[in-house]
Amino acid sequence: MPTGLISLAIGDPDMPTPGHIVEALEVAIRSGYTHYADRPGDPELRSALAEHLSARFGRHVVFDEVLVTQGSSAGLASTMLASLNPGDRVLIPEPTYSLYADIARFAGAEPVFVGQTSNFHLDLDQIEAHASDCKMVVICTPCNPTGAVYTRDELLNLGAICAKFGMLVLSDEAYDQIVFDGTEFASAMEIPALQEHLVYCQTFSKTYAMTGWRLGYVHADARIVAAANTVHQTFNGSLNAAVQRAALAALTGPMDWLSTIRRTYQRRRDLVVSALRDAPGLNLHPPEGTFYAFVGNDKGLSASEMAHRVQDHGVLVRPGTEFGPSGEGFVRISFSVADEILVQGLERLRNALELGPT
Numbered sequence: 632m633p634t635g636l637i638s639l640a641i642g643d644p645d646m647p648t649p650g651h652i653v654e655a656l657e658v659a660i661r662s663g664y665t666h667y668a669d670r671p672g673d674p675e676l677r678s679a680l681a682e683h684l685s686a687r688f689g690r691h692v693v694f695d696e697v698l699v700t701q702g703s704s705a706g707l708a709s710t711m712l713a714s715l716n717p718g719d720r721v722l723i724p725e726p727t728y729s730l731y732a733d734i735a736r737f738a739g740a741e742p743v744f745v746g747q748t749s750n751f752h753l754d755l756d757q758i759e760a761h762a763s764d765c766k767m768v769v770i771c772t773p774c775n776p777t778g779a780v781y782t783r784d785e786l787l788n789l790g791a792i793c794a795k796f797g798m799l800v801l802s803d804e805a806y807d808q809i810v811f812d813g814t815e816f817a818s819a820m821e822i823p824a825l826q827e828h829l830v831y832c833q834t835f836s837k838t839y840a841m842t843g844w845r846l847g848y849v850h851a852d853a854r855i856v857a858a859a860n861t862v863h864q865t866f867n868g869s870l871n872a873a874v875q876r877a878a879l880a881a882l883t884g885p886m887d888w889l890s891t892i893r894r895t896y897q898r899r900r901d902l903v904v905s906a907l908r909d910a911p912g913l914n915l916h917p918p919e920g921t922f923y924a925f926v927g928n929d930k931g932l933s934a935s936e937m938a939h940r941v942q943d944h945g946v947l948v949r950p951g952t953e954f955g956p957s958g959e960g961f962v963r964i965s966f967s968v969a970d971e972i973l974v975q976g977l978e979r980l981r982n983a984l985e986l987g988p989t
């Protein structure tokens with residue numbers, strides 16, 4: 632049993648990167664991929680990504696519509712900075728990943744937060760009410776921190792709103808391979824009405840346990856990709872050449888790894904749900920995807936009080952307000968840790984939060 636401080640705060644898979652990807656990196660380094668790489672990305676990787684997206688989503692994606700980035704963090708930053716002007720408004724359904732609002736502000740744009748439905752799905756009425764004066768809406772599906780997976784119908788309706796108002800949609804689908812209970816994952820890439828309005832952001836970090844390798848990619852209209860490339864070059868220069876060759880191996884190599892991670896996260900997600908769903912004073916919508924659970928309380932504790940109490944019991948979690956104003960009264964836990972650590976962390980968390988307000 633773990634005895635020290637337990638961190639359920641970080642979204643980093645605990646499993647090692649699959650062996651064939653590591654081997655591809657070694658081969659790439661020995662083969663001389665040790666110099667500056669092409670700026671928008673390794674040409675073979677860009678082609679493979681265009682082919683992969685075309686085959687997966689039944690769309691015709693071409694080379695110039697793909698930009699390889701320094702993790703999806705840089706994909707998000709470079710596309711948002713390339714698309715937004717100071718004073719633009721960016722619609723952000725929240726709670727959601729905090730980087731979107733940070734980047735919007737960095738671009739001089741204004742984040743416009745809208746809450747979600749009671750089960751953390753898109754509130755399309757609110758989105759439509761703000762769409763006419765927003766340039767972009769940013770969605771995260773499956774959603775960090777809530778675990779919601781937006782349905783195809785929600786995305787179809789969002790597509791109709793974006794088409795009506797000419798609003799861009801940035802869809803961050805970092806956790807697309809991690810869904811539970813047979814939930815169907817629908818990508819914004821599959822929505823015809825979004826074809827002209829979509830910036831699609833993806834990463835190797837979560838699916839392939841490659842957070843430390845720092846590689847992601849973006850697909851959008853070639854003009855957005857060209858502008859994003861200018862921003863990306865300015866901040867990041869060229870990407871690690873050998874890592875891009877390893878990413879090629881991830882993309883084209885064996886896929887049995889995916890069923891392994893799905894089984895692992897499903898088991899851990901079930902541990903979380905059974906520990907917390909009926910815990911007195913706590914509430915939880917079972918996550919439909921990701922490796923996060925968003926845990927609320929009905930005792931009137933603030934997000935920061937919850938996080939502090941939990942820390943006093945030896946567990947680190949994130950206060951829900953990091954993810955937007957609607958995260959008040961919640962904490963986010965990450966279940967990307969070994970089962971025994973998770974079980975111990977959940978027990979401490981229950982003990983911390985079942986005490987009632989001081």
Ligand SMILES: Cc1ncc(COP(=O)(O)O)c(C=O)c1O
Nearest residue numbers: 642702703704728775805834836
């Ligand atoms: C929703 C989401 N998008 C993007 C990222 C950034 O990932 P990376 O920069 O490692 O690709 C994260 C990381 O936690 C995330 O949760």
